[in-house]
Amino acid sequence: MRIPVEVVDSGQVAMGAGFAALAAAHAARSGASLDDVADAARAVAASATCVFTVDTLEFLRRGGRLSSAAAAVGRMLQVRPVLEIVAGEVAVVDKVRSTARAREAVLRRAGEAAEAMPGAACAVLTLGEGSYGDEAAQALPVGLPVVRTDVGAVLAVHAGPGALAVVAAALPEGIL
Structure with a gap:
């Protein structure tokens, strides 16, 4: 068949x-x-916006996504990138000076994207201790359906513990 x-x-x-x-x-x-x-x-x-941050640059360095020099400078300055999938590629959309600010930026960007699309739903993905993921899910705009899950194994290798991702997408009615 x-x-x-x-x-x-x-x-x-x-x-x-x-x-x-x-x-x-x-x-x-x-x-x-x-x-x-x-x-x-x-x-x-096509409607999806995937914004994420990592708690340490070490895993991006190990995976070849960041040079050793850039990782060392970022570690010294406590720089945390805010990353987004743009045209199928990872793009740095912001750089902030702490994990807390990076997570706030992720929530802001994803929340704004969700509010701009009809039928939006969000997913909050974390790796490691999950209380910050629960807090992130509660910080998204009220009324949005939210799926809470872990970062998958393939992405975990590049993101490392402490990663936070938020995905917003326009879903047809009845999916969640």
Whole structure:
């Protein structure tokens, strides 16, 4: 038996891809065609904003995403990057001088993105001790559906303990 398959590059990570997969599954369960299922995934992925920060630059250095010199300077100055997935790539969108400020910046950027889209939902992802993730979920705009989960293993290697990511995406009604 042949099963039709269409590959969709979400250009996203974590729940940016996860929300796209949920939209595709919802469309498929509703009886949509293969093209419509793929389009549902693409639409949600295109709407997604994934903003994150790391508690230490060491894992970015080890993974080759940051030079040793930049990591050393960042460590001395306590610089924490605020990163975002832009056109399928990781981009630095801000640099702040503490983990607390970086987490605030992540929440602000993701919250603003969510408030600007219809049918928004958010996911809060953490790695390690999770109380700051619970606090982050409560700090998002009131009324938004929020999924709370851990950073996956592949991203954990690059982000390290203390990572916080927030994904906002426009979801069709009935997905969450």
